[in-house]
Amino acid sequence: MSAWDTIKTAFFGGLTFLFFFVIWIYNPFVHHTEYEVPSQMEEIINDPKAAVEGRELFKTMCASCHSVRYDGMYLMSVASKPEFKKILDSFGTLIRIDEKTKEKVMFLPRDVYEAIAMNDLLMLKSSFGKIPPDLSTMYLSRGEGYLYNFILKPQEVLPGTSMPAVMTGQEENTAKIVAYLKSVSEPSKGEKVKRTIMGILVIGYFIAMGFLLWIWRKKLLANMGYGH
Numbered sequence: 492m493s494a495w496d497t498i499k500t501a502f503f504g505g506l507t508f509l510f511f512f513v514i515w516i517y518n519p520f521v522h523h524t525e526y527e528v529p530s531q532m533e534e535i536i537n538d539p540k541a542a543v544e545g546r547e548l549f550k551t552m553c554a555s556c557h558s559v560r561y562d563g564m565y566l567m568s569v570a571s572k573p574e575f576k577k578i579l580d581s582f583g584t585l586i587r588i589d590e591k592t593k594e595k596v597m598f599l600p601r602d603v604y605e606a607i608a609m610n611d612l613l614m615l616k617s618s619f620g621k622i623p624p625d626l627s628t629m630y631l632s633r634g635e636g637y638l639y640n641f642i643l644k645p646q647e648v649l650p651g652t653s654m655p656a657v658m659t660g661q662e663e664n665t666a667k668i669v670a671y672l673k674s675v676s677e678p679s680k681g682e683k684v685k686r687t688i689m690g691i692l693v694i695g696y697f698i699a700m701g702f703l704l705w706i707w708r709k710k711l712l713a714n715m716g717y718g719h
């Protein structure tokens with residue numbers, strides 16, 4: 492290899508390394524903020540029982556403005572419409588039966604939900620300048636530190652936000668609501684186990700197939716007079 496080749500290899504190798512470093516490890520263009528969560532509150536956030544209580548809290552504290560469609564949680568004003576139950580029966584699919592209330596938790600496609608909720612959503616938009624977002628996947632995009640601090644003190648985390656501070660001084664209940672939002676965005680324990688088993692089986696299959704193909708190739712080569 493000539494000196495020139497060595498320089499080229501080092502240059503493009505370095506560029507490739509830098510590319511993946513920025514993508515996977517540290518991106519200097521993204522604003523990094525660490526949000527602290529007291530360890531006691533972190534325990535609550537990771538407790539599945541707290542998530543069940545968090546769901547009830549969400550219903551009373553947040554569902555006047557926010558939906559969690561992936562968990563069949565809709566704006567209070569929409570869910571209480573007399574025709575809403577019929578819409579659920581016609582267009583919804585069953586997510587699960589609620590353990591506590593024994594009620595059916597139903598998923599509605601976004602277009603159907605927004606059609607029936609349009610007036611309520613526009614009312615919220617005219618009051619707050621923005622439709623309060625659906626929170627189904629908010630845990631995934633924001634993480635628990637941000638959510639805990641934002642819900643507790645919206646103005647401190649996002650100055651100028653139109654989200655009102657509804658949980659001031661209620662650290663524990665805020666943690667329970669974050670536990671709820673976490674439980675919605677994460678698959679259940681049973682589902683996680685199923686996925687792990689599937690992953691092991693798929694990789695095992697590839698390894699077994701690779702081994703069989705290797706034996707078969709050897710045999711073919713031997714038949715053709717290569718090897719022995």
Ligand code: HEC
Pocket residue numbers: 549552553554555556557619621622623624626629633638641642649651652653654655657658668
């Ligand atoms: C009176 C209406 C109202 C209530 C009640 C309310 N919110 Fe909000 N929320 C908003 C609005 C409006 C926004 C959009 C704010 C923005 O983008 O500046 C928002 C935004 C959010 C966001 C997104 C923040 C982001 O970074 O984009 C989260 C998370 C959130 N709310 C959680 C909650 C939770 C949890 C509760 C209940 C404890 C709650 N909200 C109660 C109106 C409300």
